[in-house]
Amino acid sequence: MPQHPMTEDVLWPDLPICDPHHHLWDFPAGRYLLPELLADIGQGHRVESTVFVECGAFYSAVAPEPFRFVGETEFVTGVAAMADSGRYGPVRACAGIVGRADLAQGASVTEVLAAHVRAGGGRFKGIRHAGAWDASPDVRVSHTEPPPGLYALPTFREGYAKLGEHGLSFEAWQYHTQLPEVTALARAFPEIPIMLDHVGGPLGIGPYAGRRDEVFAGWERALRELATCPNVWVKLGGLGMAVCGFGFHKRDALPDSAELAEAWRPYVETCIDAFGTGRAMFESNFPVDSVSCSYGVLWNALKRLASGAGEAEKAQLFRDNAVKFYSLAV
DSSP: OOBOOOOOOOSSTTOOEEEEEEOOEEETTEEEOHHHHHHHHTTSOOEEEEEEEOOSOSOOSSSOGGGTTHHHHHHHHHHHHHHHTTBTBSOEEEEEEEEOOOGGGGGGHHHHHHHHHHHHTTOEEEEOOOOOOOSSTTSOOOTTOOOTTGGGOHHHHHHHHHHHHTTOEEEEOOOGGGHHHHHHHHHHOTTSOEEEOGGGOOOOSGGGTTOHHHHHHHHHHHHHHHTTSTTEEEEEOOTTSGGGOOOGGGSSBOOOHHHHHHHHHHHHHHHHHHHOGGGEEEOOOBTGGGGTOOHHHHHHHHHHHTTTSOHHHHHIIIIIHHHHHTTOOO
16 A cells, blocks of 8 residues: 655644535445544644535435435434534534435436435535446446436436425536536536536546546636536545546555645646636545545645635635535534
């Protein structure tokens, strides 16, 4: 396993942060629950609140099929209640919850959405029905096993329309080749807010390996077109994932924050230029991105990328935009 670099001094330790994208799970390959999250936050950055995003963990084994995803929301609501007790420190973990529903089931998904909202106790904010798909067998499709063109399916759009009726947002996760599909969805439903995960999913493995400049150019064109949709926001992160092709996870010694910032800079700066500081936010994507760096090093890298921003812009990117988009009670 690659080794994390020595603990770095925390940059801007007083800067308030809302981490708007992390997971919780207990899989055979690893556990990441409230203690592990709090241990990461304990590395020194001032993370005040977080947003949980669905990850295929803790589905109900007893609920009827369409409702089994609600089990994850019930579990995370319990974690949030634990955090709110104050017994584990001041962090408002899971102040917002983004769950999963099969929007392709059509209009009947409205009952599942209502169940999520009830289970969330005021914390449930949106749905992620991941659509990441690629024709190459070297690129893993999403855990939802989506078909190609998911976002355009009539049944999906019928279910998607129900998000607006429940005041919910949509969390878009797909690869850079699919960004035009997000644009079409955003324009078809301008009243539904969309959060674009992980700078839009630029690929760097399989048939995309060794073609970074070419991939970047196509990604940038599609991203800037998507940014013309005022209902779309973007999360700045996720670039530590193996699928992005930087290869940090293969090294004996993982990079420090300066190296990470240099590698990620073109993507983050392009996103901020396209969306502005009012529709962008930094994220951890932990524990997925932990293959490339520790939690503390990751936030140092993101802070390095924001070093040229003013104080008001830093507040937007690190906390305020997340609180606003997800309507967090923090």
